[in-house]
Amino acid sequence: MELKNHKLECETCVSHLKGIFCELSHDQLSPITNQKVTNIYKKGQSLFVEGNHPNGIFCISTGNIKLTEQGNDGKETLIRIVTKGDILGHRSLFSEQSYHATATAMEDTRACFIDKSFIIGLIKEQPSVALKVIEKLSKDMGAAEHRLNSMHTRNVRERLAELLLLLKESHGVDEGTRTKIDLRLTREEMSTMIGTAPETLIRFISEFKEAGLIEQEGKTIFVKDEGKLLEWTGCQL
Amino acid sequence: MELKNHKLECETCVSHLKGIFCELSHDQLSPITNQKVTNIYKKGQSLFVEGNHPNGIFCISTGNIKLTEQGNDGKETLIRIVTKGDILGHRSLFSEQSYHATATAMEDTRACFIDKSFIIGLIKEQPSVALKVIEKLSKDMGAAEHRLNSMHTRNVRERLAELLLLLKESHGVDEGTRTKIDLRLTREEMSTMIGTAPETLIRFISEFKEAGLIEQEGKTIFVKDEGKLLEWTGCQL
């Protein structure tokens, strides 16, 4: 299923600025580079599936990966989108639980795999790695709890405005007059990010377009008026 | 506002079995015991407030504390309930953000405060503490993401069934024929845990009582039929 290639040149994930290894020296990085295994995943392929047992963590070199969790009645939730330099699968590994979510490549993707005992050893020996993992988990948890609060206290219009601002921050590409959100999310996927039906999401996207907050070309969305979008969230974010 | 007493005897929080210090020896614990400051909080008092800047972490010795986050329109969400042996305020501290939530004592509470630089030093020197913090964050994050999924994919009845099972696990006291949920939550508080209106919550509690799933004495709820409750969540949890 997955195409393994131990020889593949891939420094991107371990040496990425925002990654958990960013404070290690070249000498400290080389054992990681030797140990990890680089894999290529085609669009739509899974890195792991809900219920599987984790044996290590993934480190993303290129491509976006979505984490989805199954709910009742065939519905699902898009929990997080993982990008270049991010780690993946650490939450389940470190809590010693099986995967709660499925990781699927949203486009052709290159990811490295680091063995469980190796990454745990590294955390024990390198406090900077431990602190980076703690920092990442803390930030992601803050985001998850904020999303939970939004689900409880905001309506679909407000949640959509919030989502667009978050996607702009994380994946926005500035084009001067507007910001391109460089993810080719389907409307179905977007709807599972804010807990609504695809039809409802589309209706609000139409409303946002008419009000001049955003523009659309195919699946791609462009943020035109961030200030008004912020107003429409009904909060200071 | 808070009653400080450096001399108060309090070993509970640092030596608690499920706590982050549980793998440390007596000699490794004593500097923590010396450094921490024990405080007493009356019911309703805040340990910290949304927007404040964290300077350390709290370690709970006795009493339950609720973490709430403000939303739109005066609404709020009960994010987590923190109990004996748990740490509190670590998420904001380690992500270097201001507090996203307010911590309020649900009853008279004793909590210790550990200074930021001290706890970070400890994490750097004691890998077991780092790993315990990572494990705790990972578990809590899994719970938060699961709740998010429930909000997206389950209706109020299913979410209430799920909440009762979770509260039974975390705070249940076995009474043979039934399990007492030993938290005196108001209906308002419970409703902010699953994102519904208090009136709606009460209607479903009545339904659960009539179906024989639970019993009620004042604010206290007793789980009578866990199996049926699990069925009513519409999932395998």
Place this chain on the structure above:
DNA sequence: AGATTTCATTGATCTTAATCATGTTTTAGA
């Protein structure tokens, strides 16, 4: 203990968003 405030409960009504239905456009595959 009595008074006051807060909380619980149930009923009636209204709103938001889900669902169902249908046509159109885009994408991917042979």
Place this chain on the structure above:
DNA sequence: TCTAAAACATGATTAAGATCAATGAAATCT
């Protein structure tokens, strides 16, 4: 490149749950 399958879009209808309203029961304060 043509065709089948997804995905998009919009209208009509329905249902879940919010909101409003009013009363009764607890808890708290003096």
